[in-house]
Amino acid sequence: MLNQYNLKMPTNVFAGSDAMQNLHTIIKDGVTKITIFTDKGILKVGLLEEVISIIEKNDIEYEILSDIPTEPSYIEAQEVVEHFKALNSDFIIAVGGGSVMDIAKLASVLSTDDYTVKDLLEDPLVAKKQVTTLMIPTTAGTGSEATPNSIVGVPEKNLKVGIVNGELIADHVILESKMIKNLPKPIAAATGIDALAHAIECFTSKKANPISDTFALEALDLIMNNIIEACTNPDALEAKRNMLLGSFYAGVAITSSGTTAVHALSYPLGGKYHIAHGVSNAILLTPVMKFNEPVIKDLLAKAYDRVVKEKDEELTVNEKSKYIIDLIENIVKTLEIPTSLKTFHVPEEDLEGLVEAGMEVQRLLVNNMREVTPEDARKIYLEIM
Numbered sequence: 129m130l131n132q133y134n135l136k137m138p139t140n141v142f143a144g145s146d147a148m149q150n151l152h153t154i155i156k157d158g159v160t161k162i163t164i165f166t167d168k169g170i171l172k173v174g175l176l177e178e179v180i181s182i183i184e185k186n187d188i189e190y191e192i193l194s195d196i197p198t199e200p201s202y203i204e205a206q207e208v209v210e211h212f213k214a215l216n217s218d219f220i221i222a223v224g225g226g227s228v229m230d231i232a233k234l235a236s237v238l239s240t241d242d243y244t245v246k247d248l249l250e251d252p253l254v255a256k257k258q259v260t261t262l263m264i265p266t267t268a269g270t271g272s273e274a275t276p277n278s279i280v281g282v283p284e285k286n287l288k289v290g291i292v293n294g295e296l297i298a299d300h301v302i303l304e305s306k307m308i309k310n311l312p313k314p315i316a317a318a319t320g321i322d323a324l325a326h327a328i329e330c331f332t333s334k335k336a337n338p339i340s341d342t343f344a345l346e347a348l349d350l351i352m353n354n355i356i357e358a359c360t361n362p363d364a365l366e367a368k369r370n371m372l373l374g375s376f377y378a379g380v381a382i383t384s385s386g387t388t389a390v391h392a393l394s395y396p397l398g399g400k401y402h403i404a405h406g407v408s409n410a411i412l413l414t415p416v417m418k419f420n421e422p423v424i425k426d427l428l429a430k431a432y433d434r435v436v437k438e439k440d441e442e443l444t445v446n447e448k449s450k451y452i453i454d455l456i457e458n459i460v461k462t463l464e465i466p467t468s469l470k471t472f473h474v475p476e477e478d479l480e481g482l483v484e485a486g487m488e489v490q491r492l493l494v495n496n497m498r499e500v501t502p503e504d505a506r507k508i509y510l511e512i513m
């Protein structure tokens with residue numbers, strides 16, 4: 129655990145019933161032109177309607193940027209940023225999942241010609257916030273609405289890379305559960321496991337600290353007790369609301385702690401094979417937790433004490449730890465997320481490339497409680513092939 133720690137937060141977070149109505153207050157003063165970042169999937173299901181109606185009621189000019197690809201590369205991100213610059217807006221609203229929010233956040237620090245997304249890959253800290261942002265997540269989720277991170281693909285490295293800069297943190301967030309009410313099950317499941325991974329990785333990270341633990345444990349409790357209901361029962365509004373809160377808290381935990389080997393080894397799977405971020409994390413979550421178990425048993429036992437409602441007081445630390453890993457494995461299976469790279473036809477001859485790319489993600493591997501050597505990474509990748 130760190131001796132010194134820090135927490136960063138969006139300035140204004142609105143949640144609860146009809147949270148979207150707060151948009152009136154947010155844009156009332158001084159906003160002259162809004163750009164809405166979104167994607168085609170979200171437009172199609174009508175999730176922009178309430179946002180647009182509120183903007184129109186306030187008589188503010190707006191444009192919609194909906195050409196945002198899923199899990200964009202830095203080149204695709206730059207194209208959207210160029211489009212945004214030409215619009216001369218003074219306010220950004222992102223309505224979408226992590227892909228949309230991450231690009232909107234990048235645009236908020238790249239509205240002048242000083243730097244490009246590629247420059248930020250080399251030196252993320254040079255950029256400063258230029259345009260005020262509001263994040264409205266439609267998945268639960270990446271927690272991008274809370275974090276200082278934007279993740280982009282780097283095709284030449286077969287990797288996804290996180291650009292991390294406190295200036296990327298949103299100014300405003302609206303957690304509106306209507307946004308995830310009709311989330312299709314495969315997306316709800318994969319993005320829900322991403323949030324679960326954020327929570328458990330932050331809680332078992334070398335960077336964990338009392339502040340991040342507060343958010344990570346609450347996130348774990350909310351996510352593990354609601355994810356199945358939220359993903360499988362369309363009418364389970366309470367469970368969905370809890371998932372939205374849980375994924376936000378897990379994002380807050382990231383700002384103070386950090387993810388570990390699950391996310392590190394997952395980046396090459398997204399970068400090279402374009403496996404959705406939540407799915408690649410779901411594939412790796414149980415194997416990495418089992419690899420880490422010898423050094424995180426006490427933490428997993430604490431997670432048991434917090435998450436499990438009908439506790440068996442007789443259980444030992446070993447048994448509690450195993451219970452939590454089994455529960456994670458069961459959640460992934462019940463939600464029918466792939467658990468192997470076979471589904472994605474990854475050939476075994478790619479193994480060494482994966483190990484090499486995974487080991488490059490030292491930014492996150494250094495957070496892992498158990499050291500991950502190239503040999504360990506090879507074993508973990510082999511296990512999921």
Ligand SMILES: NC(=O)c1ccc[n+]([C@@H]2O[C@H](COP(=O)([O-])OP(=O)(O)OC[C@H]3O[C@@H](n4cnc5c(N)ncnc54)[C@H](O)[C@@H]3O)[C@@H](O)[C@H]2O)c1
Nearest residue numbers: 169170199225226227266267270272275277278279311405
């Ligand atoms: N910045 C961060 O802190 C952070 C953290 C984790 C992941 N990420 C990044 O976020 C991206 C993944 O984001 P994601 O998992 O939220 O998915 P996504 O944004 O890529 O969206 C996936 C698909 O779901 C659709 N969709 C989203 N919400 C919907 C809704 N309510 N109804 C119907 N369809 C909907 C989208 O149209 C899209 O087709 C990855 O690039 C990942 O690396 C960022």
Ligand SMILES: [Zn+2]
Nearest residue numbers: 270322391405
């Ligand atoms: Zn993630």
